[in-house]
Amino acid sequence: MFCPHKNSYLQLVCAVNPRIINKAVDQAMQREHFDPHTELPPAQRLESMQPSLYAPHVDITRAQLGFGRIGLRLINRALHSHDNLVQLQALHSVLDQVQISENAMFLINLQLVYRLIDLMLDQDPIIKKKVCLILSRLATYYQGRRRIMSRPVIVENLMRLIMRDRKEIRYAASYTLKTLARDRCACEVIMQNEQVVEDLLKMVKSDHTGIVVLHLATLTNLAEWDPTRALKANAFQIMLTLFENKDPRIVSGAMDCMSQLCKHDVGKVLADDYDLTFVLRRFLKSSQIEVIISATGLMCYTTLTTRSKWRAKESCNELTKLLVNLCCTPNLPLLQIRCMQVLINLCDSPDIRHHMKVYWEKKVKTINVRTHEEWDGTSETSSYGLETAHNYRTMCIEKVETIKNDFGDNAQVVNVHSYLRRIREVKEHLLQAINWKSYKN
Structure with a gap:
């Protein structure tokens, strides 16, 4: 007989069609339930759900x-x-x-x-x-x-x-x-x-959207292991062209891959040459939250150099206003910590630091960090909060960005309590950076 719970047949070999046995048993038990798998057609699905192969x-x-x-x-x-x-x-x-x-x-x-x-x-x-x-x-x-x-x-x-x-x-x-x-x-x-990175970069340019998203995730992990090969294959320029794509998943994936490339010294030089901080400024106003999170994560690396800080001074008012407002979103702790890290990088410039001191210090002090009961350890709390609950130590949900360490041989999921404590420490670090005075003064 057929067992619907195991999706398999109870016996290996049967001379009689198991559906007939199921029908006979149901009729003998006088069970009046509709089983779509015993009716014709057997699948009882919509035609659009049938696989192409x-x-x-x-x-x-x-x-x-x-x-x-x-x-x-x-x-x-x-x-x-x-x-x-x-x-x-x-x-x-x-x-x-x-x-x-x-x-x-x-x-x-x-x-x-x-x-x-x-x-x-x-x-x-x-x-x-x-x-x-x-x-x-x-x-x-x-x-x-x-x-x-x-x-x-x-x-x-x-x-x-x-x-x-x-x-x-x-x-x-x-x-x-x-x-x-x-x-x-x-x-x-x-x-x-020898050709895996180069071939993936070729397919990223012209393949279907869903396949390109998968390739970008693969390239991100490979670039985290060795960014040199990707940089030699012009991955930086290819990712930059993908920023103009209409699909937010591709834009977000390209930014995540670019973040791994900008960890390398050559990637930082290229980020200054292409003026990435100015390029990313318009993505901070995007309607897609995953694009904003990826853009701020990339800015954490593009604002490390002295050249990028001097360029950021030209749009100090707009850039600091956008970042401070994004810091005040307690339902997205990942976005909070990235925006505060960008502001800490920018505060190395005396002019930006003075601007933050005069206009935004009070608002930075009022930044709210949510408690561990309100957060399950993922970057998307609204749609997956009920499903994950507090099993973040054992559960892994596909397509949801889980908070993890960015360093070490074994990057494991971080405990929610320690991550929220880290956000508070970054907030204190930002206040110290705003009030920091040079030894020359």
Whole structure:
């Protein structure tokens, strides 16, 4: 019989259609409930929800094998079958079972990853897409990343799919590469590929929006590991052109990548040459909050040089007003700390420091820092607050920026209490910078 809770069949082999058994049991129990999976058509979905790449003669909504340990071993064995249909059924079942962490760990121990890497270059596009989706899921586990990165050829295979295949497969491969690049140890293996950064920068220029967003996240992690290669490949100029994109996700991703480039000495010189502080000034008025957060994060690095401080004096009134007003948004602690850090950098200039002392010192003292009960540790508290609650130490939510350390070998999630304490310390540091007097005076 079919078990809807496990999304699998209870027995491995059945001579009778399980849907008929389900109907017979329901009729005997006189149960009057509508099960869309026992009616025709079986999926009962909107047509627009059907995938563009689907396997023929395979039920895309249901696994074909059991979910027990015996069934998982049979699935792993079926991946080596010469029958294309058997392979498709096995891959669909694997994609279904890896959603359960216990089964995913068991399949990792069965050396499933090595077989999947071999199937990445199969001629069937459905197999390539399913393999990338399965690897993306397994890469969320430490054991899975360790097994995947033990075969560095996966980076070459992924780049071949990203560069040459259709858009559905490009998206799946890009998501897999982005998931792997989130691990610092995996970044070291990925950077051993001689063309990975250059090829990603080529695809960023002209690919679809969703794929470009994934590439920018990958480039950000790779540039954090080694910004030199990205700078040599003209990544700074490419990111600067992406600032004019209409999609806020691309603009925000380009700014995050630029922030990693500006940590390097060459990146700081380029930021002065292109006058990034003036370029970013108009983004502080953006209607998209993620663009404002990324812009202020980039300004934390562009305002470090003496040349940038002298240029900021020309628009001192407008720039300080925007930053101080953004500091007074307690519902976004990440934005608060970045804006205050930019003001601290600018206060190294005596003229800006005097301006802050005269006009904005009182307002800086009234900046409100929210309590830990009002914040769950992410940059988006309104839409995800109920879902995350206070499980920020164990939960990781995709597409939500989680507060983490910006240094060290193991950048872990920071405790909310310590982060809020850090915001208060930065506020005190800003007040000290405003009231600081040179020894010459």
